[in-house]
Amino acid sequence: MKRIALFFLLASALTSHAQRNLNLEETVFGPRTYAPTSITAASWIPKSNSLTYLDKSYQNLLSKSAANNWAETSLLSKTELETALKAAIPNETFSLRMFPYDYKWRDGNSLLLQVDGKDKVYTVVYNLKSKNIESFIGNDSQGANRELSTDFSKIAYLVDNNIAIVDKNGKVTAVTNDSDKGIVNGSDYTHRQEFGIKKGMWWNAQNDKLLYYRKNETMVANYPLPQWSPKVAEIKWIKYPMTGQKSEEVTLVVYNSVTGQKVTLQTGDHSEQYLTSVTWDPSGKFIYVGVLNRGQNDLKFNKYNAETGALVKTLFEETATTWVEPENPLTFLPNTADQFLYQSDKDGYNQLYRYNTEGKLIKKLGFKDIVLENLLDFSADGNKISYIGVTNNGMDRQLFEVDLKSGKTVQLTNESGIHQASLSGDGKYIYDQYSDLKTPNIIQIKEVKSGKGTVLVKADNPFSGKINNPKxxxxxxxxxxxxxxxxxxxxxxxxxxxxxxxxxxxxxxxxxxxxxxxxxxxxxxxxxxxxxxxxxxxxxxxxxxxxxxxxxxxxxxxxxxxxxxxxxxxxxxxxxxxxxxxxxxxxxxxxxxxxxxxxxxxxxxxxxxxxxxxxxxxxxxxxxxxxxxxxxxxxxxxxxxxxxxxxxxxxxxxxxxxxxxxxxxxxxxxxxxxxxxxxxxxxxxxxxxxxxxxxxxxxxxxxxxxxxxxxxxxxxxxxxxxxxx
Missing domain, CATH: 3.40.50.1820 (Alpha/Beta hydrolase fold, catalytic domain)
Structure with missing residues (x-):
């Protein structure tokens, strides 16, 4: 008994000794080293109850579905993808270290993937049934802000401050040719990426017109950033408009890729305003733009004719004694092409409003004091939409679904904590990744009707036995x-x-x-x-x-x-x-x-x-x-x-x-x-x-x-x- 007691004392001492503090290197790289077990790049296959994700080695695309009781199957390996790429593009050299992390589902049978070649970046469509590359298009790897047309026939991209378009045959067309670096076309760094700006170019649904920002910052003050590496220090000049000084002037231009003609939207006095929430009408005939004054307390949401650039009408206006801050483009309803969802905090919390294209408010879709953080997908029938909402005085994130006609809202997740969740394409299941202060990570598939769950991951504390975990x-x-x-x-x-x-x-x-x-x-x-x-x-x-x-x-x-x-x-x-x-x-x-x-x-x-x-x-x-x-x-x-x-x-x-x-x-x-x-x-x-x-x-x-x-x-x-x- 003494030996057993001694053994446990020694084991306890060794375990205690194994626990240590983080070192300084781990303050930077520790989140990667001690990340809770998770699932990488999870995505529902459209209109199905099948979930896909990458394996731990990032070499294979895997799947789980309700049909096989959420058992794991392999869909596509990196090696199989490389074989298909070589067959489709034999003269190119690909060096895939991992399966493309940012894969997207084009439909239930094909994947949209971006891969790097020797000198080009390719967007390819891989068909899972035929196991080959259905189509591909590539552009110069030096190109930035790539914008792919929805029919995958062409890509608009930036070279320095100018836009070029490449088609599937490799033909390159220069859209702009501004030699003055103070004129910047198609950049997502417009208005310094305030107002939720993430893009600088947009194709219409018909794929024949490209809308883009044209930013004139020639009048903005140059600001010096000393470069210390050269033998004699040099100056890198940037444009930096300080408060109260002259700001950039921005316009929106429509380029017709068939005729080569351009039209500038008639947005008024562009010297003292911001253009935000840019959205194409599904018909391709109109463009919607939030025109915000420099004081940022008056927003006019305008409708423009895409052929002439003329203002059709102001749909509605928002004003505030503090500021108005548009952060999102419009989201058009799949079943009603003349209606859209608009996000605003005009009534106190960022929530959804359903409007028609004449500016009439059809339905307020907000729910209690929930702040909409992330708008997700429409249901298969297009009658509902889901979103992540902020609850519990800002502390929690929950999944909600709202009926677009009645406004009835249902909360689909319940445990207090942060839920990263989404509905399957058929609306029957929820993929729910959840954590709270004490819970590193739980990932489960939950049935919407019954609430029954299948746990895919229940992560242990990644510090256990390794790092002292402070209270x-x-x-x-x-x-x-x-x-x-x-x-x-x-x-x-x-x-x-x-x-x-x-x-x-x-x-x-x-x-x-x-x-x-x-x-x-x-x-x-x-x-x-x-x-x-x-x-x-x-x-x-x-x-x-x-x-x-x-x-x-x-x-x-x-x-x-x-x-x-x-x-x-x-x-x-x-x-x-x-x-x-x-x-x-x-x-x-x-x-x-x-x-x-x-x-x-x-x-x-x-x-x-x-x-x-x-x-x-x-x-x-x-x-x-x-x-x-x-x-x-x-x-x-x-x-x-x-x-x-x-x-x-x-x-x-x-x-x-x-x-x-x-x-x-x-x-x-x-x-x-x-x-x-x-x-x-x-x-x-x-x-x-x-x-x-x-x-x-x-x-x-x-x-x-x-x-x-x-x-x-x-x-x-x-x-x-x-x-x-």
Whole structure:
């Protein structure tokens, strides 16, 4: 018995010894190394109850279906695909390392795949029945923003700032020939990708006309980014329109690929407006565009004639005292070609509205206070549509389906947490990938009617037996105005002892379109958060007013005075921490990047007696240095809101700095230009205040790759130097 007892003591000691903390390299690459078991690239085959996905080696496309009781079968291997490619395109060299991750189903029998050849990128249609390449089309691998016509007969793409079209026979047609680099055609980087812009070109359903953005930024100020690698440093010039200054001028052009003629949509005074939510009518005769004024508080949703470019009519108009922010194109109903779905938060929450093409509102399809996050697919009969909605005060994601005629909405998933879910093509089954704070990953197929489930994956904690897993809890607080519940996340050190006192790393962001705390695995915490907790810190994070998924009033509370209500809410989190006996109030540090860098620096000036040390990465220091599209949405122009710009500027408050502040910036940052931090350094020098500063010469707004390990080491060392006893 003594030997058995000794054996178990030794085994326990060995197990305990095997558990270790994350190292700095794992703060960057750990999410890949310790990812919970999952299923890769899952997709329903259209109009079926068959699910496809890639195997763990990324070499085979596999399938499960209700017909064979969800048993696994092989559909297509990388080797079989390579054989078919060689037969169809014998003179090309393909080097597939894995089965194409971004495969798409064209129909129930054929796949749409993108593969790289020696000098070209090919889009191919693979037929699963005949096991061969049905058709293919390739374009120069240097081409960007590829836009494939729906009949797979041609591809529009960019070479620098000009558009070309290649057809299936390899014939290339130049659509634009602008020699001035200040004229940019067809780019998704229009309006700096604000307003949900993800594309710069659109084919009509008839595949004979290409609609594209034409961006004129010749009048926009050039901004210098020094390049340090050459023997004599050089300047890379970018176009950067700062708040209150001249912005780009954008038009929409229709190119007829049959006649070669072009027509510009008559969108009015294009010098002071934004063109968003661009959508073709199914008939190909009309184009719908959201025309947003520069002040971003007046949106006209217009209908244009595609042949003449003339304005047909304004379908409806949205105005606001804060801002209107269109984020999505229209979604036309499959059974009713003259009706579409429009997303808007005009009534408080981003929800669906059913309109006809004359601008008449047919039905409001919103449900309670649910925020629509991701619109999914129509049902097989076209009478319903599903979507992922945000519930539980922003913490959860659930699958919903709404009847387009009656508006009746049904919630199809129920467990509190984050569901990434979708309905099968026949509507009988749900593919549901789910996690919460304590659940790494569960993937199951659920029958809609009965609710019965077949578990495909139930992931174990990937840290078990390897990495110390810090205790994480959610904290419920109330916003400073008393109106909204707020959720914080606290991470405790290893072997936490409430009788001891611990230093704090307060991590925050706080800006629009963000959320750091949600009910998913690890509560949304990053691996650097876990690392710092393992190093003996209390790590705290909270989402304030101004962040996303809580409705319009919640995120517009910051209008014209960025940082003020955000800090007021974050002070509630700070009060919570200070109320805990295990928090050492004399050893509190704060860290944030970008908007979080602005918030971090703001706290060190406005509330300078709280934090002993701070790290601000890529911080906005004065909103007059930020770009037009984002900056003016929240602050208006400096001319319109001088008091707000003065209040939120940190340049005139440098003399209030206390504690140790480290600013980190990328020298190539095209988002928050380095001028922000350099001007603040100069203000601190004039005020006699010491600031620590570190520059990453080759990085842009974020420090990426292996250099990110260096960055995290610097941040950890800084807090250890100033907060550890």
């Amino acid at each position: 994480i809890e959610f904290v419920q607080l109330t916003s400073a105005d008393g109106k909204y519940p707020l959720t914080g996340r606290i991470i405790y050190p290893n072997d936490f002892d409430p009788a001891k006192k611990y230093p704090v790393m307060y991590y925050l962001y706080g800006g629009s379109h963000s959320q750091l705390v949600s009910n998913k695995w690890l509560g949304g915490a990053g691996y650097f958060d876990l690392y710092m907790a393992q190093q003996g810190y209390i790590v705290f994070t909270m989402d304030n007013r101004g962040t996303n998924y809580r409705g319009r009033d919640f995120y517009t509370a910051t209008h014209r005075n960025l940082g003020q209500n955000e800090m007021a809410d974050q002070l509630k989190g700070i009060e919570f921490l200070k109320s805990k006996s295990f928090v050492d109030q004399q050893r509190m540090g704060i860290f944030g990047w970008s908007f979080g860098g602005f918030m971090t620096t703001s706290f060190m000036l406005h509330h300078n007696d709280i934090f002993k040390a701070a790290v601000a990465g890529g911080p906005v220091i004065d909103w007059k240095f930020y770009e037009v599209m984002y900056g003016e949405r929240y602050m208006d122009t400096p001319q319109e809101n001088p008091e707000g710009y003065k209040l939120t500027s940190l340049l005139n408050k440098a003399d209030q700095l206390k504690g140790r502040l480290l600013i980190i910036h990328g020298a190539q940052d095209p988002v928050v230009v380095q001028q922000n931090s350099m001007e603040f350094l100069e203000a601190c020098i004039k005020a006699g205040k010491q600031v620590d500063y570190f520059l990453y010469p080759t990085h842009e707004h974020n420090v990426m790759g292996k250099d990110r390990i260096h960055m995290y080491e610097k941040i950890a060392d800084y807090f250890n130097q100033h907060l550890k006893k």
